Amino acid sequence: MLKSYKTEIHPTEKQKHKINRTIGVCRFIYNFYIAENKEIYKAEKSFMSGMDFSKWRSNEFLPENPEYLWIREVSSKAVKQSIMNGEKAFRKFFRKQSGFTRFKKKNRSDVKAYFPRNNSSDWTIERHRLKIPTLGFVRLKEKGYIPMGSMVKSGTVSMKAGRYYVSVLIEAEEKPYDVPEGNGIGIDLGIKDFAVVSTMENPFANINKTKSVRDLEKRLKREQRRLSRKYESLNVRNKETKGEATRQNIHKQTIKVQKLHQRLSCIRENHINQVIRKVIRQKPRFITMEDLNVSGMMKNRHLAKAVQGQNFHSFRLKLADKCRKNGIELRIADRWYPSSRLCSECGSIRKDLKLSDRTYRCDACGFVIDRDRNASINLLNAKVYTVAL
Known part of the structure; x- marks a missing residue:
């Protein structure tokens, strides 16, 4: 079984320079491959494969353009992987799987430097450091997070908001799990509360309404301005002279904005992990949970920002x-399933229910319950669903 780990690293200044250089070359090669294929696509409605582009770059382009020989100063495997990523993107486009x-x-853009395992000494894992090909040993921020002695297949190094991260793919033994014998759970996701669980009395709060997140959003707005x-x-x-100084200040201010974006993202992701x-x-x-039409909800300009901050897809x-991993069946109810309009007591449907009605009152039996709680119970009792793979 393959398992991935991602953690922050503390490289030296020399290692940072090499990482930045590798990421820059990978971005340039990726864009170069896209630009060449754009011209080919306009003329022939096809594209050049990654292998053909790599041969053309090495045998024809670089010998004729010696000013681009700095491409060879970084890991060749990282450069080839960026070409393969471009080819994969084009194949998805021709299969109509993406734009x-x-x-x-x-x-x-999130560009990663790819480093494969070439020999047994590459990707050596210790408690406090990790050996990366062409970089050597790099200190880990979280000691002992990656299992020592594991067999690493490949890994990538990335940078975001001035911080460096490593992602590794290791071979791990698949642990057996106990078959759960409890009852089912219905989860209703929303904006007022993040999630209402049918078996829990208190709902999970919306993290975006807390003071810490709101203060960060206000600070982010000022820094963006x-x-x-x-x-x-x-x-x-x-x-x-003034223009150069302004560009340096822009770079510093961009890092500040990126750090605030990352801080907000980490807070929201941590909240999701705790709920799960x-x-x-x-x-x-x-x-059981509902198949929400998030893209449709985003079209409502009054709810778009609130929906985006909830990270329902994640x-x-x-x-x-x-x-x-735990042997639990995840059921997805259809997005047209009337979980909010259906009475969980008698089964009648209230057709005049509005979004502003936060309390459900059944006209048939007089049952009164919180709207989201009623939806979670109906999802628990749903008979028509699909099982998520």
Whole structure:
């Protein structure tokens, strides 16, 4: 069984320089491959394979353009992997699985440097450090997180908001799990509360309504405004000295904005992990949740920001992974299932229910219950569903 680990690392200044250089070359090669295929696609409605592009780059392009020989100063495997990533993106486009491939922008796109395992001494794992090919030993921030002595298949090094991370794919033994014997659970996701669980009295709160997140969002808005003004100042100043100084200030301000974005992302991801952990600890036999139309909800300009901050898609992916590891069946009810309009007591449907009605009152039997609680019970009792793989 293959398992991935991602953790932060503390490279030296020399190692940082090499990582930044490798990531920069990978981004350049990826964009170069996309640009060449764009011209081919316009003329022939096809694309050049990654293997053919790699041969053309090594045998024809570099000998004729010696000013680009700095491409060979970084790991060749990392460069080839970036070409393969571009080819994969083009193949997805031709299979109509995604849109047309876009260029990767500096300081905005997530570019990773790929390092394979070439020999037995590569990717040596110790408690406090990790040996990466071409980089040597790099200190780990979280000691003992990656199991020592594991067989690493491959790994990537990435940078985000001035911090460096390593992701490794290791071979791990698949641990057997006990078949859960508990009852099922229905989960209703929302905006007022993040999740209402049918078997839990208190719902999981919306983390975006807490003071810490709101303060960070206000701070982010101010820093983004400062960054925008620096760009305006750069357009006004024409002198080289002042322009260069402004570019350096823009880079510093960009790092500040990225750090705030990352901080908010980490807070929200941690909240999702805590919710999933508490749900899985109940050891239910199955979990039922609704297939939300997130893209449709995002079209409502009054709810778009609130929906985006909840990270419903990330919650579903993480929950499906945990259910698979613990032998729990994850059931997905259809998005048209009337979980909110259906009375959990008598089964009648209230057609005049509005979004502003937070309390459900049944016209047939007079049953009164919280709207989200009623939806979670109906999801628990749903008979028509699909099982997430």
